[in-house]
């Protein structure tokens with residue numbers, strides 16, 4: 001069981017949870033007076049507990065996974081369906097046991113599978129049942145969410161919070177010398193952004209002419225501030241599917257390096273305003 005635990009990433013994990021839970025509360029407050037049925041979708045749900053690690057948080061005191069926190073929220077309103085996915089066998093069975101024990105009366109489904117596959121299931125279901133709206137929490141470690149899984153959310157009432165691995169993954173794949181990037185990494189970037197590699201190359205790299213004794217040479221340089229450009233591009237891409245994309249919240253480690261960006265995509269102006277307000281306040285706290 002021990003190796004199945006999700007490690008606490010650092011204080012940025014706490015920021016992410018706080019932002020999401022604040023939004024969740026505001027979302028349910030709005031939805032309690034609406035006629036819609038509600039789905040909570042957690043695509044990378046973990047095992048139910050997050051292990052604190054050098055985090056300043058009391059030793060041996062586990063933090064509840066977001067999925068459990070959502071399941072435990074009775075007010076302003078319950079969701080009609082909780083759909084909680086994790087690909088890892090031990091994690092999903094540990095979570096399933098906790099959910100069954102703590103929330104036997106809720107319509108909660110803990111599923112061991114790939115989030116990308118289950119998103120297809122949820123979006124198909126929502127297309128056939130238009131009374132449903134969904135709040136999705138997409139919290140992967142790396143580039144596990146495929147662009148094709150995002151595209152299928154078009155024109156549906158899904159508010160999706162996404163953790164974008166700009167620093168921990170995208171920037172690391174974009175090597176300084178682009179000719180050294182392995183084929184498999186290029187494929188990963190294509191699958192992640194849903195863009196052909198030629199477009200990604202021209203976005204993240206610049207050609208530079210340098211004079212030498214015997215004429216000029218072309219050098220290909222990775223752009224400055226690639227992490228910032230990585231989130232800008234992802235935001236742009238999300239904007240082709242949803243009407244609104246919030247200000248990305250940068251999640252930095254204790255050394256000040258950006259690891260992830262946390263963002264919401266929504267078709268509701270109110271959700272967009274609320275999310276930007278929550279993120280703006282968090283940013284101003286430093």
Ligand SMILES: C[S@@+](CC[C@H](N)C(=O)[O-])C[C@H]1O[C@@H](n2cnc3c(N)ncnc32)[C@H](O)[C@@H]1O
Nearest residue numbers: 044045046065066086087088114115139141144
């Ligand atoms: C950052 S952790 C999630 C933490 C969780 N949200 C919480 O609040 O504790 C990422 C999780 O995604 C799972 N995972 C990795 N790839 C996956 C995939 N393709 N589909 C679903 N789950 C996946 C891992 O097993 C891991 O538990």
